[in-house]
Amino acid sequence: MNDDRTAGGTTTTVFFADQEPQAHPPAEARELKPRQSRSDAVFRAVSFSAGGMTVAIMLSVGVFLSLRAGSAMQVAGLDFLFEQKWSPETGEFGIAAVLFGTVTIAVIAMCVSVPLALGTSLLISEVLMGRLKQWSITLVDLMAAVPSVVFGLWGLFFLQESIIPVSRWISTYFGWIPFFAVTDETGAAMTDASAFTSSAFIAGIVVGLMVVPTQTSIMREAFMQAPAGEREAAYALGSTRWGMITAVVLPFGRGGIIGGTMLGLGRALGETIAVYMIISPIFAINWQVLKTGGNSVSALIALRYGEASEFALSALMAAGLVLFLITLVINFAASSIVARSRSGAESEV
Amino acid sequence: MSLTTFEPALAGEQETEPRAAVRTSLPVREGIEIGPRRRIRSARLDDRYALFGAGAAALAIAALLFGWIAPLSGVVGFFVVAFLAFVAIYALLVSSTGDGREVTDRVMTVMLASAGVILCGALIFVVVFTLLRGLPALVHANFFFQDMEFAGPLDGLDLGGVAHAIVGTLIQIGIALAISIPLGIVTALFLNEVGGRFARFVRTIVDAMTALPSIVAGLFIYSAIILGLGLQRSGFAAALAITVMMLPIIVRASDVVLRLVAGNLREASYALGASRWRTVWHVVLPTARSGLVTAVILGTARGIGETSPVLLTSGVTNVMNTNPFEGPMISLPLQVFTFVGSPEPNMIARGFGTAAVLLLLVLALFAIARVIGGRGPADQSPRSQRRVRAASVRDVERMDAASARREASAQPQEEPQ
Missing domain, CATH: 1.10.3720.10 (MetI-like)
Incomplete structure (x- = not known):
């Protein structure tokens, strides 16, 4: 009894699994009821409702757009996806042209951004060391924070002029590829500088530069998680750095590459202001990416949101809904790929 | 501070159960000659020569093509030609000393570095371009303190602001x-x-x-x-x-x-x-x-x-x-x-x-x-560290006072036993 006191209050006896406590009769299973303190209950309720509110806001985006889009969708039906013209007043409207333009711009953006992002992220994770590495990570993060309107200004007032000779060169020498040809209605090649302005190509380059930082940071994180043991093993077997990258870093970072590319794609599909500032809107499918004129869903919305009639707005909402659903699917796929690639691939060091 | 209060308790524990007398000790450094630190990341001399030589040759070729021989023009084209020439000449120079694997390694490193340079260059260019073109408006103080109510599209920059x-x-x-x-x-x-x-x-x-x-x-x-x-x-x-x-x-x-x-x-x-x-x-x-x-x-x-x-x-x-x-x-x-x-x-x-x-x-x-x-x-910052330390000292004092009170109140109960 005295010993108990000196030990500081209660004694606990530890039973091991194979040691049956014979002195005590087997006690009935105790019912463990965690009782929350009041502050805990409040905290739980508040945080639960905050989570619920966040989800509610996010879900109501979809719900509101669907409700508003309803009347236009009833009129247009499935034709909405296949009609190129956009004149809700006459009942002839569809997003075939703008969706095509959106996808074109996004594909060009990916052609620009993926090699850049892949190279930069490998450079940061594998080649650079010490302070230079920290600086370049900061610089890439900073680039992600540059407003899109600033990129748009740069594209409109600088890039456009300096890229036109390149466009002309491509169309002259690679004009036999249908995408790169720039022809008028009769099929004659156009070489006038004005034929190359405001094209999907220029918009795609600007959007591509805008999404590089997103892709770079995701790929870099994936590459940095490649296990150190395998890296050292590759070096120990006499591999060069590039050999190590192809044998270890790229296979381990595959999920990051795919996921990062898709997240960037989602961003590129939704980009509005830079595209709107650069492109000259047309409502027809334009296969010639170097030729002036193109469109995107978001640019269409920014262009026409001021329309007075309820029905025209409803049609715009429908276009927004389609854009929303496409980016949603891409983001879901991307984040699940990134999340799956993270599990179990980490280095233990 | 909070750690020092635990030390007596630890010392007391050691007295009750004596451990094997194994102590960590620093190795003796005297008599060991320490040479100058070797730099393991620096490039070899011939690597640098290859890099500089390829760069100079590429610029020369591009200048020659654009100036005299071929009917090429444009800034972008110049850089593209110079870059391609650089990669080709660099690969050639490296292959004179290394095998194919090393050539691939070097060329790919150049590719990675150029991706980074393009990206950083684009960022810096976008920022500097915006600041330079904005400078004419930014130098007027009214730009920061006025609105556009009375400034028409044709008015000078000394009227109106944002x-x-x-x-x-x-x-x-x-x-x-x-x-x-x-x-x-x-x-x-x-x-x-x-x-x-x-x-x-x-x-x-x-x-x-x-x-x-x-x-x-x-x-x-x-x-x-x-x-x-x-x-x-x-x-x-x-x-x-x-x-x-x-x-x-x-x-x-x-x-x-x-x-x-x-x-x-x-x-x-x-x-x-x-x-x-x-x-x-x-x-x-x-x-x-x-x-x-x-x-x-x-x-x-x-x-x-x-x-x-x-x-x-x-x-x-x-x-x-x-x-x-x-x-x-x-x-x-x-x-x-x-x-x-x-x-x-x-x-x-x-x-x-x-x-x-x-x-x-x-x-x-x-x-x-x-x-x-x-x-x-x-x-934590030094200030918040000081704050945490002070709070911890207060806690210790409070606990000491509480335990002293408890002992004082427990004392009279034990005496009758």
């Missing part, structure tokens, strides 16, 4: 932060500290929403607030649209930061009998404070530059408006967009000036975020 847009941006981002900081951080706490199936669902939704197209956010607020409730376009509606954009960013960044809080800190708090809320308030949040501030600032930097949601919801005005609930209220990105829509050179110069102000604002926010966020979780 004070109304600066004020509008600050008001809108202030409202957006007032909503999204509490909601975002509490949601992130919910994801990390409460958990469960619903939390996983919330995390999935938030993840998917981080790349919500900004125009869709604007369209949502437009359809819900302006068409649905019949309100006018106003600063408040714009702030709500920015909130919808910023909320997922803040939740996700805070979620990442909170996940970095070491689990054993939480467990230590629970083991001391703290409730969940006390653990969050006294352990998790202070530990993650700098990271949370960084998350919020980066979210702000993103929200401040959003144009398209504001385009649909705030309306355009040339007049100062400080009431977010009534009348249109313009913000900096939208003002840029409006200015450059005009064909007048002065308006375009104003547009660049406004973009430069916006860019400087974002850069300042980013710099602040880096200064604060340079610390990892649980890495």
Whole structure:
């Protein structure tokens, strides 16, 4: 009894699994009821409702757009996806042209951004060391924070002029590829500088530069998680750095590459202001990416949101809904790929 | 301080159970000759020669082609030709000393480095281009202190400014932060500290929403607030649209930061009998404070530059408006967009000036975020370390006093036994 006191209050006896406590009769299973303190209950309720509110806001985006889009969708039906013209007043409207333009711009953006992002992220994770590495990570993060309107200004007032000779060169020498040809209605090649302005190509380059930082940071994180043991093993077997990258870093970072590319794609599909500032809107499918004129869903919305009639707005909402659903699917796929690639691939060091 | 109070207890334990007398000792350094530190990362001399030689040769070839031989022209073309020539000559030079594998390695390293250079160059170029073109407008002080009420498109740059847009941006981002900081951080706490199936669902939704197209956010607020409730376009509606954009960013960044809080800190708090809320308030949040501030600032930097949601919801005005609930209220990105829509050179110069102000604002926010966020979780500033130490000393004093009181009250009871 005295010993108990000196030990500081209660004694606990530890039973091991194979040691049956014979002195005590087997006690009935105790019912463990965690009782929350009041502050805990409040905290739980508040945080639960905050989570619920966040989800509610996010879900109501979809719900509101669907409700508003309803009347236009009833009129247009499935034709909405296949009609190129956009004149809700006459009942002839569809997003075939703008969706095509959106996808074109996004594909060009990916052609620009993926090699850049892949190279930069490998450079940061594998080649650079010490302070230079920290600086370049900061610089890439900073680039992600540059407003899109600033990129748009740069594209409109600088890039456009300096890229036109390149466009002309491509169309002259690679004009036999249908995408790169720039022809008028009769099929004659156009070489006038004005034929190359405001094209999907220029918009795609600007959007591509805008999404590089997103892709770079995701790929870099994936590459940095490649296990150190395998890296050292590759070096120990006499591999060069590039050999190590192809044998270890790229296979381990595959999920990051795919996921990062898709997240960037989602961003590129939704980009509005830079595209709107650069492109000259047309409502027809334009296969010639170097030729002036193109469109995107978001640019269409920014262009026409001021329309007075309820029905025209409803049609715009429908276009927004389609854009929303496409980016949603891409983001879901991307984040699940990134999340799956993270599990179990980490280095233990 | 708090550690020193534990030392007597540890010493007492050692007396009761004597351990084997194994002590760590530093190796004797005397007599060992330490040579100069070898640099293992420096390049060999012939590597440098190859690099410089290839560079010089490439420039020479490009200059020759563009100047005399081939009918080529254009800055972009010059750089492309020079780059291709550089890669080819460099590969040739490396192959004179190394095997094919080494050539591939070197060429790929050059490719990676050039990707980085292109990216950094593009960023620096975009920033410098905007600042330079904006300089004519920025040098006039009235640009920061006047609005555009009395300045027409043809007026010089010494009349009118963007004070109304600066004020509008600050008001809108202030409202957006007032909503999204509490909601975002509490949601992130919910994801990390409460958990469960619903939390996983919330995390999935938030993840998917981080790349919500900004125009869709604007369209949502437009359809819900302006068409649905019949309100006018106003600063408040714009702030709500920015909130919808910023909320997922803040939740996700805070979620990442909170996940970095070491689990054993939480467990230590629970083991001391703290409730969940006390653990969050006294352990998790202070530990993650700098990271949370960084998350919020980066979210702000993103929200401040959003144009398209504001385009649909705030309306355009040339007049100062400080009431977010009534009348249109313009913000900096939208003002840029409006200015450059005009064909007048002065308006375009104003547009660049406004973009430069916006860019400087974002850069300042980013710099602040880096200064604060340079610390990892649980890495405290000297001031907060002193504060924690003082609190810990107070705790020890309080506990000592309490135990002395307890002993004093226990003493009379034991004497009768």
